[in-house]
Amino acid sequence: MPEEQRRPILVANGINVFFLLVIPILILIETIAPNSDPNIREFSLLLMILVVIISLIHLFISYLGLTHLSRLLFVVDFPLVIFLFPALSGNVGEQDLFWFPYLVAAFSIIPQLVLTIRYERVLYLLGMLYMLVLLYFSVEILLSSILQQSPVVQTAQKYKFYYLRSLLSVWVIINVPFTYLKWLLMKREKELGQLRDQVKNN
Amino acid sequence: MKLPNLVRVWQTISQLGVKQEVRANPTPEWRGIVLSNQINFVLGCLFFLVVVTDILLLGKIDDATIRYMAGMAFTAGALFLNYLRWYTFGRFLLVLLIPCLFLIFPAVNQSTHEVSLLWMPTGIVVYTIIPYLIFRWPQERASFLIAQVLLFAFTLLSDVLLRLGADPTFKILEVIDENYVQFKRSMVALWVLLNFPLIYFMRLVRRFEHRINTNHVEIQEKNLRIQQQNEELKAHQEQIEVINQNLERMVGDRTIELKHQNDRLAEYAFINAHLLRAPLARIQGLVYLMELSGKMPTDDLLFLHLKESVDEFNGVVQKINALVEEGHHFSREDFTRVLPPSNAQTEDKDPEEGL
Numbered sequence: 001m002p003e004e005q006r007r008p009i010l011v012a013n014g015i016n017v018f019f020l021l022v023i024p025i026l027i028l029i030e031t032i033a034p035n036s037d038p039n040i041r042e043f044s045l046l047l048m049i050l051v052v053i054i055s056l057i058h059l060f061i062s063y064l065g066l067t068h069l070s071r072l073l074f075v076v077d078f079p080l081v082i083f084l085f086p087a088l089s090g091n092v093g094e095q096d097l098f099w100f101p102y103l104v105a106a107f108s109i110i111p112q113l114v115l116t117i118r119y120e121r122v123l124y125l126l127g128m129l130y131m132l133v134l135l136y137f138s139v140e141i142l143l144s145s146i147l148q149q150s151p152v153v154q155t156a157q158k159y160k161f162y163y164l165r166s167l168l169s170v171w172v173i174i175n176v177p178f179t180y181l182k183w184l185l186m187k188r189e190k191e192l193g194q195l196r197d198q199v200k201n202n
Numbered sequence: 203m204k205l206p207n208l209v210r211v212w213q214t215i216s217q218l219g220v221k222q223e224v225r226a227n228p229t230p231e232w233r234g235i236v237l238s239n240q241i242n243f244v245l246g247c248l249f250f251l252v253v254v255t256d257i258l259l260l261g262k263i264d265d266a267t268i269r270y271m272a273g274m275a276f277t278a279g280a281l282f283l284n285y286l287r288w289y290t291f292g293r294f295l296l297v298l299l300i301p302c303l304f305l306i307f308p309a310v311n312q313s314t315h316e317v318s319l320l321w322m323p324t325g326i327v328v329y330t331i332i333p334y335l336i337f338r339w340p341q342e343r344a345s346f347l348i349a350q351v352l353l354f355a356f357t358l359l360s361d362v363l364l365r366l367g368a369d370p371t372f373k374i375l376e377v378i379d380e381n382y383v384q385f386k387r388s389m390v391a392l393w394v395l396l397n398f399p400l401i402y403f404m405r406l407v408r409r410f411e412h413r414i415n416t417n418h419v420e421i422q423e424k425n426l427r428i429q430q431q432n433e434e435l436k437a438h439q440e441q442i443e444v445i446n447q448n449l450e451r452m453v454g455d456r457t458i459e460l461k462h463q464n465d466r467l468a469e470y471a472f473i474n475a476h477l478l479r480a481p482l483a484r485i486q487g488l489v490y491l492m493e494l495s496g497k498m499p500t501d502d503l504l505f506l507h508l509k510e511s512v513d514e515f516n517g518v519v520q521k522i523n524a525l526v527e528e529g530h531h532f533s534r535e536d537f538t539r540v541l542p543p544s545n546a547q548t549e550d551k552d553p554e555e556g557l
Contacts, residue, residue, distance in 0.1 A: 011402075095377055098378070098381075102321075103392060106328075107395075150377075155319075162317050163320060167321070170325050173331065174331065177331045178400075178403065180335075181404070182403070189410055191410075192410055
């Protein structure tokens with residue numbers, strides 16, 4: 001398997017292992033942290049356990065050799081669990097509108113990390129599109145989940161077009177450089193392969 | 203404007219300040235400058251569109267329009283600095299462009315919009331991508347780090363700057379104050395989330411570029427070695443040609459010498475077969491006649507020696523003749539069978555003793 005194809009698999013597995021290592025520590029901190037809201041603590045623990053279970057499933061599927069499926073699930077379910085689960089379960093506040101959608105936009109780097117442009121072009125494009133759709137729906141769900149009397153929600157509703165435009169700009173600003181870097185990487189790898197052939201032939 | 207013209211404009215703007223000799227295929231060293239030109243150009247065009255829309259379609263020139271005009275001036279200035287080859291200044295102008303337009307300008311002008319408070323403090327974090335694209339690590343380490351520190355500082359101070367220009371009655375400010383720690387934590391989280399993958403990608407690109415350079419060097423070294431080997435081979439070929447020429451001359455000389463020797467040998471064979479043989483036959487005849495006439499006593503020792511020597515002489519001549527005619531190599535050992543052992547030994551010891 002060429003390095004370009006192997007690398008995203010390693011990265012996906014690495015991130016899953018990272019979650020597996022870090023989340024137990026976070027659970028421990030969350031459990032022993034004083035003065036925390038019991039509801040939020042309970043919800044955070046549930047979310048962390050979910051992430052651990054998902055990471056384990058990803059790693060198991062990857063171990064079975066179904067790396068495409070594992071990575072596709074990685075793209076689909078992590079943002080879904082981390083961002084939509086709190087919103088759908090009503091565990092969001094008006095303050096989340098400041099940062100929540102931006103983290104969704106930042107998470108659109110996941111397809112960039114775990115999929116290749118050359119070998120999984122369709123999946124890659126679908127992953128990017130999925131992130132964009134998720135970004136839009138995260139705003140919609142947030143706005144409908146938070147109390148409508150909140151000044152933040154009112155401002156966001158009033159200037160929804162500008163708010164969504166700014167989010168789209170952020171998504172573009174994040175993804176265009178990453179796509180450029182991936183393209184550059186692909187070009188360099190191809191160049192290197194050609195050079196290696198040249199060295200061998202010499 | 204036709205599409206090829208637009209492409210030409212894009213290429214010309216992209217390569218502003220890039221040295222003439224690398225324009226056709228800019229090396230990685232020039233990537234940051236090319237990218238900064240392209241980003242400046244795209245942002246400048248976007249600002250221009252906003253300004254044109256504001257003035258021509260909406261018929262207004264407000265703070266936002268002036269801000270975008272300032273943005274156009276910024277991008278044009280950055281492009282001009284790159285054109286003058288003051289690349290570092292040009293790129294720093296790009297680094298400061300968005301914080302100046304969206305944080306400092308509203309703060310100075312008292313024109314922070316309510317919605318800006320909602321998206322700008324966190325949104326500014328994504329601008330930390332820019333230094334990765336326009337500065338080259340580790341060659342421009344200092345510039346990169348300064349740009350990163352500046353942008354990180356702007357990220358942390360974004361809400362403070364926006365607040366300076368905001369109406370204090372904005373209710374959104376109260377929400378920010380109530381969740382200030384979470385607000386800042388989310389900014390830092392976003393910053394980390396963006397920077398780690400960027401570092402990873404940049405490292406990969408750098409690693410591949412390093413490998414490409416190493417391979418280029420290897421190919422150049424191999425080419426140099428091949429060239430040296432070629433030169434050595436050429437020198438050897440020339441030497442071989444010289445040796446061949448010498449050899450041909452030597453073979454020619456030797457052939458001539460052998461031909462002379464053969465001629466001499468043929469001459470000697472003729473002398474041996476005819477000129478030497480004739481008086482020998484006559485001596486043999488005379489000895490025979492002397493023997494028949496009875497004038498010489500047949501038991502005379504001198505006569506016997508004479509007869510024996512004449513026979514021996516005849517044997518040697520015949521043997522030489524036979525060997526020369528057959529063309530075989532011959533030596534003095536071939537005559538031991540012809541000569542009596544005593545004579546052969548005598549000749550071995552001292553050929554001149556018998557004379």
